[in-house]
Amino acid sequence: MSGAGLAAAGEAVDIAMIEAAAARLAGHARRTPLLSSPFLDEIAGRRVLVKPECLQHTGSFKFRGAWSALSALDPQARARGVIAYSSGNHAQGVAYAARLLGAPAVIVMPADAPRMKIDNTRALGAEVVLYDRANFESREEIGARIAAERGLTLVKPYDAPLVIAGQASTGLEIAEQAAQAGVTRADVLACCGGGGLSAGIALALEARAPGLRLRTVEPEGFDYTARSLASGRRERNAAEAGGLCDAILTPEPGALTFPILRRLAGPGLAVSEAEVLRAMALAFSRLKLVAEPGGAVALAAALFRAREIEGEAVIVTISGGNVDAETFARALALG
C-alpha cells in the first residue's frame, strides 16, 4: 500500500496488527458461521467445516481487508478518497467500505471484467475507470497515476499489511470456531490468488491455533503458489487471464504474502475446473450456498483431493459467491 495517510503501511503484519484490524471490523464485517453437512463429510471421508465468506458483505472476504485499510486512514486522507484496481471482488469490497465510511472511491477495472461486477461496483457509489488489458499501461500504472493526480490513497488488493491484517480476521474466527467444534488439528484450505487471505489466515492460526495448518488451493494451470512453495521462489503463471476461476488469477505470488506462506503454509493444492464445478453444485445442494468458481477451489480440494490432505477434519474457506447465473447453471447441470 502506498500513497499518503495510511498508517502502518510499511510494517510487517503481526498478531497485534491483526487483533487491531479485527477490533475495527467488529460490528461492520460479518462474523460468518462455520457450516457442515454429513453428505460432504461422507464424500471427503472426514469432517468438512466450511467458512462461507460468500456471505460476507459484497459477497467475498475482500470487504474485510478493504474495511481494515480504509478505517485506519486519517480523516484528511479518507476525505480525499481511495483508489483500487481489481477485476471484481476487491473492487466491490473497497467501494462498499468507502461508501460506509464516507470516502470517495475510484476503481480501475479491466473493460472485459464481468458486467455484473462493474455494475455492482458503480451501484455501490464508486467511480469506475475501465482499462484495456491489451493496452501498454498496466492497471498498477494507471492506479498510481490517478492516485498521484488526485491525492488518493491506493489500496492494493493483497500486498498491503493492513489488507492482509483485515483478511486475517477470517483466521481468528476460524481458530475460535474450530475449537468450539472440537477441532484443534487440521489443514485449513484457502482459495489463493495473490495470497492475502491465505497469508492472513496463516498468521492468525500461527498465533491462535498452532495445530491448524494453512494450505493454499489454486486452479490447475494457475498454481504458481503451489509451485513457488515447492521451489522456494516466486514462480509466475504462464497465462494471466482466462479459465473459469477469474477472481483468483494474478501473475505471481505477492512480495509480502509469499514469504509468509513460505514460512507457514503446507504444500499447495490444485484442482481441475471439473472438480470446481462439482464443488459448486455440492455447495448448492448440501450447504445452500452460492460459491463462485474461484471461491470453490478449496472445497473442491477437500472433497476430491482427500488423499492429499491429512487429519480427521478439514476446514475450507468459500472465498466468494459473485458468479453470474449462466456459469452457476452450468455448474448445477454438470454437478
Next chain:
Amino acid sequence: MSGAGLAAAGEAVDIAMIEAAAARLAGHARRTPLLSSPFLDEIAGRRVLVKPECLQHTGSFKFRGAWSALSALDPQARARGVIAYSSGNHAQGVAYAARLLGAPAVIVMPADAPRMKIDNTRALGAEVVLYDRANFESREEIGARIAAERGLTLVKPYDAPLVIAGQASTGLEIAEQAAQAGVTRADVLACCGGGGLSAGIALALEARAPGLRLRTVEPEGFDYTARSLASGRRERNAAEAGGLCDAILTPEPGALTFPILRRLAGPGLAVSEAEVLRAMALAFSRLKLVAEPGGAVALAAALFRAREIEGEAVIVTISGGNVDAETFARALALG
C-alpha cells in the same frame, strides 16, 4: 403430538417452554446470522434483514422443532423411536435429529415427493414408508397406525407444542439480532404452511421484542392463513398440492397454531409464483443463498409487496433451501 413419552405434549406453548427448547438446541441447531444487502434495501425501499434458515441443519428451520421434540423424549421412548409424516423438510429434520440422538426414525412420505428429499431422508438413516396420495388412507392415519404397532412417538410437523417451541427459537434469535441491528419496530415476515414457524416466532416476539410484529406470507391460491386471519376462522385451501411452493402447502391452518396467529399476527400476505422466482434469483445474486420456492415467499413479499408493509425496516425468514437444480435454474433464468 401424541404417543407415549413426550413430556409437555398437552401444554400450551409459553416463553418458558420456548426458552427451554432454545437451551436444548444450544450447540446443536445453528444460530443463523441476520444478513442484508444494499441492493435489496433499494428494491424494497426500506432496510431488509434476512434470517436464512436455509443454512440450518438439513437446509430448513424444521431441524429446530425436530430437535426440540426428540431431545425432550425420555430415554425409553427415544430408544423405541419416532415417526413423522412429511413431504420433505420436516422429514429430513426429524431424520437427522433422530440420527444425532441415536433414535430410530420412520418417515411417511408421499410417493411423488421430490426424489431428492426422499433420498436425503433415507441417507440420513431413516426408514422411509411411501404412500400414495390418492389412496384411501391419509398420511395421518398411516402414521398413527405404524406408531401404535411399533410403539413409536409421533412427531407432528406443526401442531405440537414442543415443535412450535423449537421453531420459536428462530424468533428469540431474531429479537436479539434485530436489536443489535438497531431495529425494534418492524414487521417480521415468515413463510407459512401449517404455521409452526410463524406461531413460534410470534410467541417469541411477544415476549422478547413486542415492537416486532409477525406476519405470515403464502403463495397466491394457497393463502388460507391470510383468509383465515381475515375471517377469524380456519379456512381451507381448495387444492392440497400442486404449485411451485410444495414445501409449505397444507390443507388448513393448524389447530394449535391458528389461535396463536389470530391473537398475535398482523394481516397475512400472499405473493405470486413469478414474484417467488424473482426473489429466489435475488437471494442468489445479492445474498449468495439458495432459497427453495416455499422458502422465498417472505422475501418476495418484502421486495415486491412493499406497500402492504409498514415501517422503516422489514425482517424476513428464508425458511428453507431444499430445491432441485432444475427449478433453481428456472428461477435464475427468469430473475
